[in-house]
Each structure stands twice: as C-alpha cells, then as structure tokens.
Amino acid sequence: MTNADRARTKSDWSAVRLHVVTGKGGTGKTTVAGALALALAAGGARPGERRILLVEVEGRQGVAQLFDTPPVPYEERRVAVTPDGGEVWALAIDAEQALLEYLDMFYKLGPAARALRRFGAIDFATTIAPGIRDVLLTGKTCEAVRRRAAPDAGRVFDYDAVVMDAPPTGRITRFLGVNSEVSGLARVGPIRNQADAVMRVLTSAQTAVHFVTLLEEMPVQETLDGFAELRDAGLPAGGVIVNQARPVVLPEDRLKKAAEPGGLDRAELALGLGPVGLADPEVVEALAELGTEHARRVLLESGQRDLLAEVGAPLYELPLLAEGVDRVGLDTLAGELHRQGAA
Numbered sequence: 001m002t003n004a005d006r007a008r009t010k011s012d013w014s015a016v017r018l019h020v021v022t023g024k025g026g027t028g029k030t031t032v033a034g035a036l037a038l039a040l041a042a043g044g045a046r047p048g049e050r051r052i053l054l055v056e057v058e059g060r061q062g063v064a065q066l067f068d069t070p071p072v073p074y075e076e077r078r079v080a081v082t083p084d085g086g087e088v089w090a091l092a093i094d095a096e097q098a099l100l101e102y103l104d105m106f107y108k109l110g111p112a113a114r115a116l117r118r119f120g121a122i123d124f125a126t127t128i129a130p131g132i133r134d135v136l137l138t139g140k141t142c143e144a145v146r147r148r149a150a151p152d153a154g155r156v157f158d159y160d161a162v163v164m165d166a167p168p169t170g171r172i173t174r175f176l177g178v179n180s181e182v183s184g185l186a187r188v189g190p191i192r193n194q195a196d197a198v199m200r201v202l203t204s205a206q207t208a209v210h211f212v213t214l215l216e217e218m219p220v221q222e223t224l225d226g227f228a229e230l231r232d233a234g235l236p237a238g239g240v241i242v243n244q245a246r247p248v249v250l251p252e253d254r255l256k257k258a259a260e261p262g263g264l265d266r267a268e269l270a271l272g273l274g275p276v277g278l279a280d281p282e283v284v285e286a287l288a289e290l291g292t293e294h295a296r297r298v299l300l301e302s303g304q305r306d307l308l309a310e311v312g313a314p315l316y317e318l319p320l321l322a323e324g325v326d327r328v329g330l331d332t333l334a335g336e337l338h339r340q341g342a343a
C-alpha cells in the first residue's frame with residue numbers, strides 16, 4: 001500500500017457547496033480548481049443537470065486563460081460543457097463592482113453609488129481598508145453559494161457547487177476569516193448580518209478548503225502550516241491535492257539501492273542493456289546517472305508524501321502532464337479527481 005492510499009481516508013464532499021482551492025503560488029491552484037469544477041459538473045443524472053460556478057478573486061483572468069476563452073467580465077459566463085452536458089460557469093469577482101452591487105442591494109443606492117464611484121470613494125474605501133476588499137470577495141462568493149434562483153430570474157440561477165480559485169496559502173485564513181473581524185466591529189445592522197451570514201457558510205460543513213501542493217519541501221511545509229492555521233481558526237479543512245506527481249517506475253528496495261552514494265549499479269545495468277545492443281560504457285554511464293537522479297528524487301518525494309499523510313486529510317495525486325494543460329489535459333485531471341473519489 002502506498003502512502004497515498006494509507007492517507008486516503010474516505011472522503012465525501014457531496015454535501016460541500018463551496019470548494020476553496022488554495023496552495024503555494026504556482027503549484028497549480030487555478031488548474032486544479034478548473035479540473036475540480038469539471039469533475040463536479042460531470043455525472044448528472046440528466047444532460048445539463050449539473051451546473052458549477054468557478055470563481056476567481058485575484059483579478060488575473062487565470063480561469064479565462066485556462067479554458068481558452070475571452071476574459072470573463074463581472075458576469076457569470078459558461079466556459080465549458082462536459083461530455084454528459086454538465087456545465088462550468090465562471091465569474092471573475094471584482095471588488096469595486098461587488099461594492100456597488102452591495103450598496104445597491106443593502107441601501108438601494110443605485111445612482112448614489114455611481115456618484116460615489118465618480119468621487120473615488122470606492123477606491124478610497126478599498127485602498128484604505130484592504131480588509132474591505134476581502135469582505136466583498138467572500139461576500140459575493142457566498143451569495144452565489146446561498147443563492148436560490150427564482151423561476152423568473154432570467155439568467156440568474158443557482159449552482160450545485162461553487163469552486164473558488166483562492167488566494168495562496170499564506171493569506172487564506174485571514175482572507176476567509178475577515179468577516180468575523182467585521183462582525184466584531186459592527187454590532188448590529190445589515191453589515192453585521194451580512195458578515196454573520198458569510199461566516200456561517202465559511203465555517204460550516206458546506207465549505208471545504210483544499211490545498212494544492214507539489215512534493216517539494218517548501219510547498220509541503222506551507223501546506224502543513226496552512227492546515228494548522230485553518231483548523232485553529234475553526235475553518236473546515238478539505239483535502240490535499242498533490243499536483244504534478246511523477247510516476248514511480250522502480251520498486252522501493254531498488255530505488256533505495258540506486259540512491260546510495262555509488263548510484264545505480266553500472267555492471268547490472270550493462271548486463272540488462274547488452275541484449276539490446278546498448279552496453280556502450282558511455283550510454284551505460286549516462287543512463288546510470290539519470291536513474292540515480294530519478295531514484296534520489298523519488299525518495300525525497302516519498303518523504304514529503306509521508307509528511308503530508310500526517311495531516312490526516314484525504315490525499316489525491318494528479319500527474320504531471322508532459323504536454324502542458326490544455327482542455328484535454330484538464331479533462332484528464334478531472335477524470336483523475338473523479339477516479340480518486342474527490343468528485
């Protein structure tokens with residue numbers, strides 16, 4: 001049994017309506033969030049039955065790039081359809097637009113809000129109090145999670161689940177917890193109610209915060225720290241998704257031997273290569289060096305996997321796609337997530 005199997009406690013995210021995908025910068029948060037959205041969108045009983053919203057909060061249009069679509073405006077747009085008709089919609093949440101919407105919703109200030117924008121009050125508000133930005137981003141996300149579309153709501157509809165391409169590990173707990181600070185500041189009134197409603201979603205079993213990592217020291221350490229912080233803050237931890245995992249081609253005892261100071265056994269290798277006419281000493285030496293490096297890296301990775309297993313969260317592993325991540329690759333990753341029970 002591999003470490004991954006040992007750590008893979010049975011996971012059931014079927015009750016989860018908000019999947020938050022975090023991780024160290026560059027480890028594959030956007031990619032994994034997209035693959036998870038596709039995996040969740042598939043498998044409906046009827047064509048088109050399932051609809052997933054993928055939200056982006058960092059204003060970088062990473063989702064549009066991922067699905068190779070034009071930039072997503074502050075409006076929900078369909079970006080992908082699964083073979084069985086499930087749909088992935090995307091929304092790039094913009095703090096300023098969310099603030100206007102918020103003012104409009106709570107204070108019926110339509111024209112006044114537009115005037116506020118003219119006078120730069122919104123810039124002022126979102127710059128002077130960076131927390132406000134996060135309140136708006138989480139607030140809008142939770143609105144989509146809680147939404148129950150009225151039959152006559154036109155294009156506004158509800159989703160089976162929302163996947164958030166979230167800020168990186170170092171900021172995630174603060175980002176998700178910001179509403180509890182607001183709730184502490186505003187004793188009563190609509191702001192207090194809104195902050196409380198957001199925290200109710202974010203601290204409930206409706207939410208799961210997943211960590212994407214590579215099998216390298218830094219991202220693994222960030223994942224361990226991130227989990228601890230999240231749990232301390234009372235936020236619901238989800239799974240660990242190891243991204244860009246490389247296949248292991250040798251059994252463990254062979255790997256250990258090959259990783260020893262002398263490296264892979266040249267004589268043995270030459271014996272194996274002889275029958276196919278590749279026993280030339282230079283070829284043997286080059287292959288031995290490659291094999292030794294592979295063995296050492298795999299063992300290092302295995303050590304990192306052991307550390308991750310200690311988190312006690314379900315562990316998933318996605319392969320490194322040699323051709324990069326296009327739509328076919330995304331479907332492969334989504335299929336893996338489904339096969340391993342994440343969606």
Ligand SMILES: Nc1ncnc2c1ncn2[C@@H]1O[C@H](COP(=O)(O)OP(=O)(O)OP(=O)(O)O)[C@@H](O)[C@H]1O
Nearest residue numbers: 025026027028029030031032244319320321324325
């Ligand atoms: N499984 C994979 N196989 C091959 N390439 C991958 C895989 N996952 C991600 N990548 C590539 O790695 C790069 C980083 O991925 P991605 O943009 O998803 O990371 P991120 O964590 O969202 O980054 P950022 O912190 O900048 O938002 C991209 O070029 C992406 O195509």
Ligand SMILES: [Mg+2]
Nearest residue numbers: 029030031062
């Ligand atoms: Mg990203």
